[in-house]
Amino acid sequence: MALKNELKTGVLLLALLNGLLFVFILSDAYYLFIGDLPEGIPYSEYLHQGVYTLIFTILLAIAILLYLFRENLNFYSKNQSLKKLAYVWLGLNMVLVLLTLTKNSIYITGTGLTYKRIGVYTYLILTGIGLIFSYIKVSKVKTNWYLFRMNGWAVYVLLVVFSTVNWDRVLTRFNLTYAKSPDLAYLFTLSNSNLSLLKEDIALSRHAFTDNQKKSLAEWELEYLRGEAQKEWQSWNYNDWRLSNELR
Template identity: 50%
Template sequence: MKKLLLFIGALLFSTLFYGKSIGLNLFLFSITTLIVLFANNKDDFKSKRTIIYSSLYLATGLAVFFHDSSVAIIANFVSFFTLIGLLSENKSSIYVNWLNGLYTTIAGLFHRNFSINEVTQKVESKKDIDFMHLAKLIFIPAVIVIIFIALYQNGNPLFNDLIDKIDFSFINIQWLLFAGLGYYLFSNIHKPVEVEPATELDLKTGNTLTQTSKFSIPKLKQENQLGIILISLLNVLIVIFLITDITFILTNLDIRASVFSTQVHSGINALIASIVMAIIILLYVFRGNLNFYKDNKTVKRLAFTWIILNAILVCSITIKNGQYIYYFGLTYKRIGVLIYLTLAITGLITTLLKIDKVKNIWYLLRLNTKAAFVVLILASTVNWDYHITNYNFNYAKSIDLNYLIDLSNNNTFLLKEKAEAQSLNQDNIQRIEKKYNKYVYELRNNSWQELQYDNLKLETK
């Protein structure tokens, strides 16, 4: 039954994707993948974590149907690897899930059936498979049948006519090869495997920092003094920077786009450098036994202050980016800045927790990679092109129509509505009409595998 399911999955894979662009097929493939995984890993699907990750995987596939964006497609692929890796080991970290998921997708079948002999360093089969016998079963009968067909054709005109009438032109070799690729894929993932020793190391590594045997009071006293001096100076420096930055914001409410752009980008560069340096320095200062030194309260308070000041710096950049958006509209880069600021705040909070709760670097890595995954999934559910266009027409002080027209087709219907409702110059109206007509033509020529939500919207127009 399970083998039959793999064959059905392979045929569906080729039916959905061979010669087709991305649309409804990716969502249907997500459903097919979950069916194959559930049939072979029923116990794992009793876990709430597995159910959540399966739901996220389906959500990204549905997002691709509603708006065929690159972000949604990337999120679907990442959630696919995450789910596969989770099924290989439910308790592993999310970055190990990605590793296991990618490895399973590429070489799961090979891993399950072969192993490396540590003595001879040769790949050996895990099963007693007589490959020579299999070759005989396939090739010898095939060759003999072909020879006898040729003999019978010469010996019987009616048989020769019957063979000549057999037409195999309906067989699409490329489609069959694509189905073979689908079978290989499902054969790999139906029973996910682990990458060792990465998975084992991850499971053995906890989040809590432990005191080492080299606990020297004199050395810790010196480290504590160094930490106090260094972080105190950095606190003074960032306070001066923030005062000048806030003064600039309050005294320059109406400035040119080029000035805003320079300020935002330089602010982001300062923020990147500040946060990276903050995390590196704090990880160094609190890397070991200083966490257990009884007189470390001052250096901890200074570290917390520095983290809070960095958070204020994030708020400052957010305000400037918001002003930039208000005057000159939304773009992907400005949205990217907001996403980065969200991840920056997350990084600062987790660093604070790491110091306060005496955690190790793996704690930071696990939390922040999980946060990045969540942000990617949330970002994939938004039709950014539509919202960029809608915001810029309704709220931005100035509109860059060239930018909006050059966006993907996800804003095409909205652009058409705005072109009809507002007074635009003739050149822009023609460009929007050209984009609209081209997109409508593509939608009307979509096969059922390539259907998008816009196909349904088009039918209601």
């Protein structure tokens, strides 16, 4: 009787949560694709609220599944309704991930790419992977430890892969090429890696850099080349070698 009552409670809980999340997704999609944002709410705040909501719902989703699909409920022969509702719950959360991904992409296309926005993409990728592993855990009757272990490996692999990318050059190239209204001042806060890209953009007059920014870039370049000339061979690395050749 205790198992049956737990099953009924789980079914009711997931049904109510699915209905609530479905209504939220409809309203979110309406503001994103059809209607205008409420007055007084800028797009940046709209995006941040979506990310915060996503963080809360994903943590809630995984916590509920870890609680419900533990021990005996995993093997109860009449748990099919609970599993179906769990699949719907995971699917709705994946839709929420895609909506947030769309909002972040629209924002980036307009104002440019930053490290915080890359962080949003990273979180969305890890969230999608976590939802996939949650589906496998429920459908294949895996343990809770399986979910923690696989998500841990996903975080580790993604961080290793991302550490091989020169993000300062990626940010600069994207913002100068694709962003409609890039924050040029932000690009001057990055490392030396983007010096040649800024110099090239100024030479081609693609964007309206101020005279102070042009002067600052020339001083920055001169200081960098002087520092490189004083380095010994032990300090050699590919990125600095490539940048020095590009500047010269």
